[in-house]
Amino acid sequence: MDAFYHHSCSKIPNGPQHVPDLLLNMKVARFENTSNTFIDRVGQTVEIPRNTWGKNPTPYADDGYAKALWDYRNDSLLLGDDDHTLYVRDVDQTGNNQLLDTWHAITSLEAEYHVKSNKAYLPWNQQLVVECRKLDKRVRHGIKFQDTAFKRETNGIVRYHTGDQMFDESYELTIDQPFDAGLATQAVAFMRDITEDEHSAMNLARMFATPLLEPYKHLTYVLYGDGGNGKGILLGTLASSFPGLAVAVDSQKILGGRRGSGGFDTQQETGKLIGALWAYDEDADTIGIDQLTYLKKISTGDSVTARRIGENAVSFTPKCTFIVATNNPVITTMSAAVARRFAYIRMKDGRKPQEFQPLLDFRQQYGAAPFIMASCKLWENHGENPFDDVSVGSANDVTDLEQSIINAICANGYAPSSMLESLKRYEQRDLLARFGLTRGGVKWIPEQGTSIRILAVKDEVRFAPYRKAYEHDREQLAKQIDDTPDIPQPIEADPVPLPNTMGFNCDFVPAEQKVAKNWKRLTEDKNLDTSLRPNTESYAVVPNKGMAIIDLDKSKDGKTADGWNVLNQEIGKYGSEDFPTTYLVGTPSGGVHAYYALPAELMGTLKNSVHSNGIPVDIRCERKGYVIGPGSHTHNGDYRLLDMPDNQVPVMPPKMAQWLEDNGYVEGCDEKPRTFVSAKRADTSLSSLDELLAEPVGNSKTGTPDMSLIPVGQRNDTMFKWLLGRLLNHPENEANIRIEFYERGRASGLPDSELNTIWNSVQNTISQHRN
Incomplete structure (x- = not known):
């Protein structure tokens, strides 16, 4: 002094x-x-x-x-x-x-x-x-540890050590720890653990030292992922280690609100950037193109204006690296200049809180220092630029229209630009930017003898999550279409083992054909032994308390869903944990009776229900009804034993019990009608084959398959005609048509069981036509 x-x-x-x-x-x-x-x-x-x-x-x-x-x-x-x-x-x-x-x-x-x-x-x-x-x-632009300093020079990142003249200078960031390559390696392992891929991990590692080591100010980071992925832990580590240098901001305020409107709120929030090295929004809302101008100014260090309460506005050039952590879209233009400014990081979602305890312990002991160390090494050894091939975006966060456009592009390589006509101009712009699409000019459609304007992929990295989801869904759909197991073949046994020998508590009463007269009075008669099978051609099984029989009906006309398919597709495959092997009886019509004991929560509350919600599944339970037993002979045919459990009839698993509750089979649960009806509307006759062949099978304007959603009340008839026309005209493309049929039907709200029925009905119709 x-x-x-x-x-x-x-x-x-x-x-x-x-x-x-x-x-x-x-x-x-x-x-x-x-x-x-x-x-x-x-x-x-x-x-x-x-x-x-x-x-x-x-x-x-x-x-x-x-x-x-x-x-x-x-x-x-x-x-x-x-x-x-x-x-x-x-x-x-x-x-x-x-x-x-x-x-x-x-x-x-x-x-x-x-x-x-x-x-x-x-x-x-x-x-x-x-x-x-x-x-x-001078205050040097760099990072200094107790024994090592990292500084940006014209030829890249240079290390200075104790004894070097430059090491003795003051640095913007000084960390009171020696540089430790081992700690840096541990930090890298944590960053790999919480990101989806190696390039995301490296972009995340680069983020920490960016404000002090990037060659010129330009990078903004986007951490994309739902909650529970550790991004809050890392950002909180920066804030706790460097208070005042790492600041939390509201990106919606700082970037000017939803449509880019500025004002006093924006200037106040911008004031938080003064003197900061990192500014982050831990849970950002959607950021659109309207906000991109201000975000670019922050990224590149252009002059911005801030104002604090009671003070005049001040213009300054922000020094901080802006970090957006979000599970919402971050929509930017696809120019090369913008692409250079954004580094994307895909976080690994779905983690349990206890999985982050090692990271929390590491943070508690060392703070942000190891992550800064790792970042310095990365800037020193791996060039100037982050990886630009990281995809963000979620296929679960798309509208029906967006999904239709994605499907069309994935299936055909393009989508008609007319699909955007219902959107406002700025909505069209944002949609194209979000999915990496461009108006791809004009394409000639030979089938229509005309040309159309199309949408095509311009940025495959942006489109990648949606293409991946589409391909995954097609693979899964292809597997599921024929994945329902066959009903077991009958067991030849004389005499037929009865369900009560396997722990199923029930009564047996005589029946004439399929009708058991006075069954209730007989089961309540204390002088009558109902534990033995009656000596009649047909008899009924009446479940006692805590017991139930699921009656899986067979379609009577070939155009309605089968109960067997419904349970296999909506609960689990027969023989699995959710639909366990049990005492199984086949009916003459092709239906199935499945015997189960009830879990405690369903005792006394399960309805004796017929086709609840229109589902082809009936329940007979707890002395409220009966079914015809195995070994019975009727005019319609025989009831035959199909399968038996290893020991006792199992208790209904939780998923099966929940399904019954969800679909109105339990007292207090309202029925919600579902579309388990005819594959064609009941109030209309089936169009002739000549009429169907005359109807268009695709989009009349584009020649592409019509994948639009079908309104309730028209779905079965429309899907039947659409599928029949396509198969008759393009039998060589049956595999793809089948996948697209299930895609469109599911998107329109039809269950797989009903789609299976429509598919089989169309196949039968085509077979009759060809014969």
């Missing part, structure tokens, strides 16, 4: 007066209550000299400018590498008044030292820049 008593202050045009008086005559006050004082960065009370000319002493300048000069005297105000930006040393905010080894850039003395607008004299900023240039000290 003594050197300043020989310091010669410069005089600049229109500059402030009495600079030397303020600089040289400030001193630590002897008493706390001395007037004309302020508290400095280390908690000392500093006395400010006043102009004693005249009767009333007046201040030489606002106290804020005196504070700036005091920081200058105490090496807490320096210039950066650019010889223009002023940096102020950080101080801890715990009350200990310890100077930190980190620095932050300031926009102006007025903003940093809270000079009110009516006291401001802007030339003080130039005065301090001029004075700081006289010092041989």
Whole structure:
């Protein structure tokens, strides 16, 4: 400090007066209550000299400018590498008044030292820049550990070590730990663990040191993924390790709201960027193209405007790296300039909280330092640019229209641009940018003898998640179409084992054909033994308390769903944990009776229900009804034993019990009608084959298959005609037609069981036509 008593202050045009008086005559006050004082960065009370000319002493300048000069005297105000930006040393905010080894850039003395607008004299900023240039000290743009510093030079990242002259300089970020390659390696392992792929992990690692090591300011990071993936832990680690340098912001406010409108909220939120190295939104809303202009300004360090309450607006150039963590779309244009500014990171979702305990323990012990170390190594050894092949976006977050466009492009390589006609202009623009599409010009459609304007993929990286989901769905659909197991073949046994020998508590009563007269009175007659099979051609099985029989009906006309298919497709395959092997009886019509014990939650509440919600499944349970037993002979045919459990009849599994509840088979659960009806509408006759062949089988304008959604009340008839026409006209393409048939039917809300019925009905119709 003594050197300043020989310091010669410069005089600049229109500059402030009495600079030397303020600089040289400030001193630590002897008493706390001395007037004309302020508290400095280390908690000392500093006395400010006043102009004693005249009767009333007046201040030489606002106290804020005196504070700036005091920081200058105490090496807490320096210039950066650019010889223009002023940096102020950080101080801890715990009350200990310890100077930190980190620095932050300031926009102006007025903003940093809270000079009110009516006291401001802007030339003080130039005065301090001029004075700081006289010092041989600078705040270097880089990162310094106890034994190693990383600094951006013209030839890349350079390391400086203890003993190097450059190492002894002050750095924007100084970490009070030695550089440890082992800790950096552990940090990389954690980042790999919480990201979907290697390139996402490397982009994440690059993020931490970006504001201090990137060759020029331009990068913004997007961390994409749902909750529970660790992104909040990492961002919180930055904030706790570097308070004031890592700040949480509301991206919707800072980027100007949903449609890019600015205003006071935007300027207030922008003020948080002043002096920050990282600015992050941990749960950002959708960011669209309307907000891109402001986001680009922050990314590239262009001048922006901020305003704090009670202060004037101030223009500054942000130094921070902007980080958007979101599970919503981040929509940008597809220009090369924009592509260079964004680094995408796909987080790994679906993690359990306990899986992050090792990361939390690591953070607790070391803070953000190991991640900064890993980032320095990556910038040093792996070039200047992040990977640009990381895909973000979710196939679960698309509208029906968007999915139709995706399906068309995946199936045909293009989609008709007319599919966008229902959208507003800005909605069209955002949709194209989000999915990486472009208006691909004109395509000739030979089948129609005309040309159409089309949409095509321009950015395959953006479109990749949606193409991947489409292909996965096709693969799964192809597997599922014929995946329902066959009903077991009858077991030849004489006598037929009865269900009560396998733990199924029931009564047996006589039946005539399929009718058991007086069955209820007979089961309640204490003088009648109903534990033995009656000596009649046909008999009934009446489940007792805690027992139920699921009656899986067979379609009577070939055009309605089968109960066997419904349970296999909606609960699980027969023989699985959710639809376990049990005592199984086949009916003459091709239906199935499945015997189960009830779980406690269904006892007394399961309905004796017939086709609840229109589903071809009946329930006979707890002395509320009966079925015809195995070994019975009727005019329609025989009831035959198909399968038996290894030991006892199993208890209904939770998934089966939940399915019954969800579909109205349990007391207190309302029925919600579903479409388990005819494959053609009941109120219309089937079109003739000539009429069907005359109807178009695709989009009349494009020649592509019509994959549009079908309104309720028209689905079965439309799907029947659509499928029949396509198969008759293009039998060579049956495999793809079948996949597209199930895709369109499912999208329109039809269950697989009913789609199976429509498919079989169409096959039968074509077979009859050809014969």
